[in-house]
Amino acid sequence: MLSYERARLCLAAWTASWRRPGPALIRDLRRRTAFLPFGCHHPKEKMAKAIQARRLEGVDQNIWVEFSRLAATYKTVNLGQGFPNFSPPDFVKDAYVEAISGENATLHQYTQAFGHPRLVEVLARFFGKLLQRDLDPLKNVLVTVGAYQALFCCFQALVDEGDEVIIIEPYFDCYEPMARMAGGKPVFIPLRLKVTKSGKLASSRDWQLDPAELESMFTRRTKVLVLNSPNNPLGKVFSRTEMEHIADLCVKHDVICFSDEVYEWLVYDGNEHVRIASLPGMWERTVTIGSAGKTFSATGWKVGWAIGPDHLLKHLRTVHQNSIYHCATAAQQEAVARGLEQELGRVGKPDSYFVYLPKELQRKRDLLIESLVSVGMKPIVPEGTYFLIADLSTFKVDLPPSEEPYDFRFAKWMIKNKRLAAIPVSAFYSFPQKKQFDHFLRFCFAKEDTTLKAAGDILKEWSQELQNQ
Numbered sequence: 010m011l012s013y014e015r016a017r018l019c020l021a022a023w024t025a026s027w028r029r030p031g032p033a034l035i036r037d038l039r040r041r042t043a044f045l046p047f048g049c050h051h052p053k054e055k056m057a058k059a060i061q062a063r064r065l066e067g068v069d070q071n072i073w074v075e076f077s078r079l080a081a082t083y084k085t086v087n088l089g090q091g092f093p094n095f096s097p098p099d100f101v102k103d104a105y106v107e108a109i110s111g112e113n114a115t116l117h118q119y120t121q122a123f124g125h126p127r128l129v130e131v132l133a134r135f136f137g138k139l140l141q142r143d144l145d146p147l148k149n150v151l152v153t154v155g156a157y158q159a160l161f162c163c164f165q166a167l168v169d170e171g172d173e174v175i176i177i178e179p180y181f182d183c184y185e186p187m188a189r190m191a192g193g194k195p196v197f198i199p200l201r202l203k204v205t206k207s208g209k210l211a212s213s214r215d216w217q218l219d220p221a222e223l224e225s226m227f228t229r230r231t232k233v234l235v236l237n238s239p240n241n242p243l244g245k246v247f248s249r250t251e252m253e254h255i256a257d258l259c260v261k262h263d264v265i266c267f268s269d270e271v272y273e274w275l276v277y278d279g280n281e282h283v284r285i286a287s288l289p290g291m292w293e294r295t296v297t298i299g300s301a302g303k304t305f306s307a308t309g310w311k312v313g314w315a316i317g318p319d320h321l322l323k324h325l326r327t328v329h330q331n332s333i334y335h336c337a338t339a340a341q342q343e344a345v346a347r348g349l350e351q352e353l354g355r356v357g358k359p360d361s362y363f364v365y366l367p368k369e370l371q372r373k374r375d376l377l378i379e380s381l382v383s384v385g386m387k388p389i390v391p392e393g394t395y396f397l398i399a400d401l402s403t404f405k406v407d408l409p410p411s412e413e414p415y416d417f418r419f420a421k422w423m424i425k426n427k428r429l430a431a432i433p434v435s436a437f438y439s440f441p442q443k444k445q446f447d448h449f450l451r452f453c454f455a456k457e458d459t460t461l462k463a464a465g466d467i468l469k470e471w472s473q474e475l476q477n478q
Contacts, residue, residue, distance in 0.1 A: 068186035072436045080430040086463045089430035093455040097307040104347035122335045124152030125342035131349045148319040156300040156313035166324035168193040172232035179437035197439040212390045213245035227262040239272040242451040244391020252283045260290040271300035274363040276393040277371040301345040310341045377454040380465035384472040395455035414447035
């Protein structure tokens with residue numbers, strides 16, 4: 010076979026002698042070089058310029074990719090990634106089917122860039138009712154590809170180079186990389202666990218911010234505070250008193266709040282979800298982020314939204330139109346709109362899905378807590394969300410030494426040896442804090458009872474093994 014270097018020399022010789030190779034020679038040269046290994050090139054032809062953009066440095070790892078792959082490889086009972094394995098409510102599924110099978114051809118074409126008309130109209134009415142203000146569907150609502158894209162638009166539109174972003178730990182893992190990609194500087198403050206009575210399970214309400222420590226985080230460079238209530242992974246629902254303190258500091262220091270409220274309907278034990286945008290002085294400085302996936306147990310639909318004042322949302326719209334332009338129409342946005350229209354008249358009533366779902370999930374939460382306690386883990390009872398975290402401090406397993414945090418090694422060992430998947434909680438902390446919180450796992454209880462029973466059976470058998478040792 011004619012080598013790359015030999016072919017290069019042949020062409021150089023022809024060029025030097027001003028001889029033009031004939032068609033037969035060109036065909037022969039192509040034939041001989043066609044099977045050279047892919048990427049074969051002269052050593053001096055490597056790119057001298059850096060390939061990766063600097064904004065991606067240190068943010069290229071993603072826990073969901075790694076642990077989803079492990080869970081699938083070992084065919085686990087998966088209480089790791091946060092999605093229900095039960096169906097959305099029938100009225101939403103019926104709306105989905107009707108939307109894609111009906112005669113309205115426009116539902117299969119491009120729609121309004123910042124949200125399907127029917128969806129933004131009902132979102133404006135729905136959240137206008139909850140926030141007790143008139144909302145303009147074209148100025149105060151932006152529909153996005155899931156809450157994830159709403160968050161991305163927030164960071165890209167409103168965080169600039171050198172801006173400080175206060176993030177409460179533990180935090181949903183995308184906040185930090187999104188802040189860094191926008192050029193911002195994350196400033197972290199942890200929720201701290203208060204000492205609880207011996208023999209009593211701790212609650213997520215026992216994890217609290219230190220008011221003085223929080224106030225010390227605000228500087229003249231602080232641009233944004235990211236708030237997640239109910240909180241993933243902890244399940245904490247910030248009380249009205251806690252919210253008012255945060256709001257006062259945001260107003261005092263002229264700071265924007267990104268309020269991630271995707272679990273707004275999943276609140277247990279009679280706790281109250283307080284919308285920070287409803288507090289004095291906060292509407293004008295808050296972007297509230299929601300999710301149809303969490304609202305209607307249809308996470309794969311990837312429909313989210315941002316609600317807020319036009320002077321903030323207009324910048325999100327600029328990012329949105331220059332990234333995805335608009336979201337899917339018929340199957341997702343139309344069906345979500347119809348679902349919200351039906352729920353609008355039921356808010357707070359017994360027949361509301363938003364009343365039924367938290368009752369059902371609270372029951373599932375309690376089933377999982379019982380199973381975890383039986384094996385010696387200490388769950389933190391969550392006030393909201395799909396999740397609870399469990400303390401492994403008294404439940405050690407001999408694992409090979411590694412630079413990875415203990416909870417990462419434990420979670421991987423549990424997947425491989427017990428066929429049970431969970432997520433290490435240190436993934437939800439900044440690097441300096443990881444070691445202090447490497448003895449927790451996050452479990453998702455938004456699962457069919459059969460899945461929770463299968464997990465319970467694994468834990469029960471495990472407990473018996475430990476007793477026999």
